[in-house]
Amino acid sequence: MNGTxxxxxxxxxxxxxxxxxxxxxxHTQAAQALAGQADAIGFKPGxxxxxxxxxxxxxxxxxxxxxxxxxxxxxxxxAVIDRQTIVFRRHDPDMPLVTGSFGTRAPxxxxxxxxxxxxxxxxxxxxxxxxxxxxxxxxYDRAIARLHAKGRSPRLVGLAFECQRVERVPAEPHDxxxxxxxxxxxxxxxxxxx
Numbered sequence: 001m002n003g004t005x006x007x008x009x010x011x012x013x014x015x016x017x018x019x020x021x022x023x024x025x026x027h028t029q030a031a032q033a034l035a036g037q038a039d040a041i042g043f044k045p046g047x048x049x050x051x052x053x054x055x056x057x058x059x060x061x062x063x064x065x066x067x068x069x070x071x072x073x074x075x076x077x078x079a080v081i082d083r084q085t086i087v088f089r090r091h092d093p094d095m096p097l098v099t100g101s102f103g104t105r106a107p108x109x110x111x112x113x114x115x116x117x118x119x120x121x122x123x124x125x126x127x128x129x130x131x132x133x134x135x136x137x138x139x140y141d142r143a144i145a146r147l148h149a150k151g152r153s154p155r156l157v158g159l160a161f162e163c164q165r166v167e168r169v170p171a172e173p174h175d176x177x178x179x180x181x182x183x184x185x186x187x188x189x190x191x192x193x194x
Contacts, residue, residue, distance in 0.1 A: 004170045011166055012133050015125035018163040020057045027060060030161060030184035035063035038071060040187045041157055041180070043118050045072025050088045050116035050154075052078055053097065053105040059159050059184075061120050065091075076114050078143070079106035086143040087113050102135075115147055118155045121178065126158050130177035130190040131169035144176050155179050 022030075043049060051065040052058075065075050076088040080101040089111035097105040121140055123132040134140055147154055158181040171177070181188040 004172055007170050008133050009136070011169065012124040012136065015133070015164045015166060016057070019124075019161055022057065022161060022163065026161075026184075027057075031060035031063045033184040033186075034059065034061060034159065034182055035067045037182055037187055038064060038067035041068075041118070041182060042155060043068065043071075043073055047073055047117040048076055048088075048114050049073040050076045050078060050119045051091070052120060052122050054122075055103045058122050059161055061159050064120070064159075064182075069093075073118075074114070076116055077106045078104070078139075079109075080104060080139060084139075084142070085146075086139045088116055088143075089113055102137075115150065115152050116154045118157065119144075120182075121156055121158045123158050123160050123164065125164050125166045125169060126160055126178065126181050127166055127169040128188075128190065129169075129171075130158075130179065130181070131171045131175060132158050132178055133169055141174055141176065145174070148176075157182055159183075 049068050051061050054060045069075050075091040077091045078086045079089050080086055083101055089107040091107055098108045100106050123134055125133045156178045158178040160181060160183055162183040162185050180190050
């Protein structure tokens with residue numbers, strides 16, 4: 001493992017340890033705080049917004065996704081196929097979700113695949129420059145690169161608890177910075193906003 005990968009692993013472990021230590025009440029309050037920011041994240045009715053089904057101790061984006069859908073967003077969820085690739089499938093709340101890799105839940109293969117205009121991105125850690133650390137598998141990095149190759153530039157909104165903020169994330173050439181981060185404290189202005 002090179003220095004940057006080792007550094008990222010240490011930062012990931014530290015930030016996830018802090019996130020794991022949060023109590024259930026904090027999780028519930030944070031999820032509601034995110035939903036209260038639905039109008040602030042910058043989307044238009046009809047935009048395709050990728051959310052995610054929370055795993056482990058992730059901040060819960062489901063109330064936010066419901067608020068966005070109520071305001072006219074079309075919600076898609078990431079589905080991991082072939083253990084390497086994320087596709088985004090339309091989420092219909094009346095349709096059951098299937099369990100996928102890493103304990104994720106997503107619409108099944110019969111759901112329509114769509115490219116998002118805005119991505120709510122899960123993460124392990126983030127810094128004030130908009131750099132993020134995921135879980136180490138590179139799924140979102142590859143998905144974003146694939147969207148860019150198709151001429152798409154979705155707005156990237158990281159979702160996290162404030163305790164996941166770190167002083168510095170070592171960025172690598174393939175890393176795409178977030179446009180903004182939404183925590184329980186609100187939308188964070190980042191220098192990478194474009």
